[in-house]
Amino acid sequence: MNSLDALRDLLGADAVLTGVAAEPYLLDQRKRYRGKALAVVQPASTEAVSALLQWCSRTRTPVVPQGGNTSLCGAATPDDSATAIVVSLARMNRVLEVDAGNNTITVEAGCTLADARAAAASAGRLLAAHWAVDSKVRIGGALGTNAGGLNVLHYGNTRELTLGLEAVLPDGRVLGALRGLRKDNSGYDLKQLFIGSEGTLGIITRAVFRLDTRPTAVTTALVPVIDAQGAIDLLRNLQTAAGDRITSFELISRRCWELIAEHCPELPAPFASLPEWCVLLELSDTGMAEALRERLTAALQSLGLGALARVAQTAEEGAAFWAWREAIPEAQKRRGVSIKHDIAVPISAIPAFLIEAEAALKALHADADIIAFGHVGDGNLHYNLFRDDVSDAAYAVEPAVNAAVYEVVARYHGTISAEHGIGQLKRELLPQFRSATEMDLMRAIKHGFDPLGIMNPGKIL
Ligand SMILES: Cc1cc2nc3c(=O)[nH]c(=O)nc-3n(C[C@H](O)[C@H](O)[C@H](O)COP(=O)(O)OP(=O)(O)OC[C@H]3O[C@@H](n4cnc5c(N)ncnc54)[C@H](O)[C@@H]3O)c2cc1C
Known part of the structure; x- marks a missing residue:
């Protein structure tokens, strides 16, 4: 039996994509890397992933796990040897449980971040992980990159939100660490190794995340500052005035506004005269929106920034401020090729x-x-x-x-x-x-999990 027939036999014919159907999975987000693959496969359960990886180990087939394919460093794209299979988790996309008592959500790794956040929201809770492409990003990718985003300052990276996970090792064994515990000092915390491992140790299949209190008040502001030091000073002063209510604190340079004006003219600039530097910040708490807005306005006035700052008066205005921030990657894309750091x-x-x-x-x-x-x-x-x-x-x-x-x-x-x-x-x-020493230890960990070197070859190490 040839490899494609073996994969169809294992997962079902509709779970094996080749030719044109496979193409979108082989080109990275920035269009820098175009790979080739034996096939793109879409297993539908942990058991199917396990059977698949046993087959890959037996046949020494390289495996490239893929979530939403939004990686900005080519982490989910195979090389051009056409020997690897891309494992898309797209069919494992269920929210399994929201446990209100434990304040956790359990999801499959192919669930989009947007769907997981919506499920938490409909239970009146917050899954804090959030950035521009929530509706594309899948949980396995967020974990695979230990993604950060727009509110790390308050809630932490994906790592800090993760209480447990399940993963399939390259030999097909299932690492069952799907525990919703906040305290667990029983030996090495193996799940941590998978977070940020970029698919090089195994395939994450499910995860449990901590949920947070959903803010009832959110206030957003655009605050021009004289320079980057002015932004840092503002952060420190605002931390004194507003404590840990600061949930986002983004810096935007004048060139970003110019780029938006040039390439996204549908978004007219918020200032008549563009500031050299500007902070987009957000405060959140569980009180009244009006009170939070007044707190922010008073703090900005006391810092001498009240006259220039724009404090959103409505949620819609706040969303418009974020639309500018989120337009920056799009404006850059329209501008052309850039070297990114x-x-x-x-x-x-x-x-x-x-x-x-x-x-x-x-x-x-x-x-x-x-x-x-x-x-x-x-x-x-x-x-x-x-x-x-x-x-x-x-x-x-x-x-x-x-x-x-x-x-x-x-x-x-x-x-x-x-x-x-x-x-x-x-x-x-x-x-x-x-x-x-760090590189040696990373290689030793990689070898311990993946002695055959089949997991996402050419990434990280
Ligand atoms: C416009 C834009 C804005 C962005 N903003 C941010 C931001 O603010 N913060 C941020 O951190 N990132 C940001 N990113 C980068 C990207 O969205 C994140 O890295 C995201 O976590 C990738 O998720 P994904 O589902 O697309 O994963 P993919 O790109 O598919 O994969 C990413 C890595 O995870 C691995 N992986 C995927 N699924 C699994 C799995 N089930 N098991 C094991 N490994 C797996 C892949 O092999 C790969 O190494 C942005 C990207 C874009 C395009």
């Missing part, structure tokens, strides 16, 4: 990073068009460089550009991947930023 440094080092990285890039390319924005409340910036539109030649200068940016990152003891992961894009760079 997803860096983090200590929050206090953000102003120096911005000054020094810009100087380094301008020294390399006088025409460097730098787009800086992101989750500054977590010390995480998306720091991207355009040179001229429509040019894949931009990638030719990528190594030198990366070296310039990452030298500054290293000086401030930062990271080259704050939330997007390593994938295939940054694999070569990882050993420069993690010690030899």
Whole structure:
């Protein structure tokens, strides 16, 4: 029996996609990597995943787990050898349980983040994980990348929200750690190894997440600041004035507004005169919306920022503020090819990073068009460089550009991947930023879980 027939036999003919049907799964989000695969398969249960991985181990078939395929570093795209199978979890998409007493939700790994959030919301609770592409992202992908997002400052990364998971090891054994416990010190916490492992250790099939209290009041504001240091000062002062009510704190540079104006004209700018730097922030609590808005307005006035700030007066206005923030990736896409960085440094080092990285890039390319924005409340910036539109030649200068940016990152003891992961894009760079001991331990863990090396080859290590 040939491999495709064996897969059809194992999973059912409709679970095995080839040809045109497989194509969308073989091209990454940024269209940088186009892979080939033996097939794209869509198992419908943990038992089917287990049978599939036993077959893959026997036949030494490489396996590329895939969720929503929104990875920004090619982490879910196979190589071009056409030997791997892409395992899409799309058919394992159920919300299994919302346990109101335990304040948890249990979902299959192919459930979209949007569906999981909606299920929590309809039970009056909050699943906090949230970022621009919730309706595409699947739980396995969020876990596989330990994704961050728009409210990490208050709720933490996906890791902090995860209480338990179930995963299938490359040899088909099922790691059953689907426990909804907040305290469990019984030996090594193996689930943690899967979170952020980018599909290199096994396939996550289910997860239990902590739920949070759903805020009754949310207030959103756009606050122009004089520079990045002004943003950091605002964060500290607001933390004093509003405590842990700050749920989002995003920095947006003037170039971002210009880019939106150029490429997303359907969104007219919120300021007559564009600020050099601006913070998009959100406060949430369980009180009255009016009281929260007054608290924020008073705090901004006492900091001398009241006149320039725009505090949303309605939920619709708040949503419009977020639409600008979420338009930045789209505006960049329309602008053309860019060299992207997803860096983090200590929050206090953000102003120096911005000054020094810009100087380094301008020294390399006088025409460097730098787009800086992101989750500054977590010390995480998306720091991207355009040179001229429509040019894949931009990638030719990528190594030198990366070296310039990452030298500054290293000086401030930062990271080259704050939330997007390593994938295939940054694999070569990882050993420069993690010690030899860390790399040895990572390889040993990988070998312990996947001695045949079939899980997502060419990613991370
Ligand atoms: C416009 C835009 C905005 C974004 N904003 C953010 C943001 O704010 N914060 C952030 O962190 N990310 C962001 N991302 C990146 C991306 O959405 C996240 O990395 C997301 O977690 C990927 O989920 P996915 O389901 O698409 O996974 P995929 O891209 O399909 O896979 C990602 C990785 O997880 C692995 N994987 C997938 N499913 C499983 C599984 N069941 N078991 C084991 N491994 C698995 C894959 O092999 C791959 O290595 C953004 C992306 C876009 C396009």
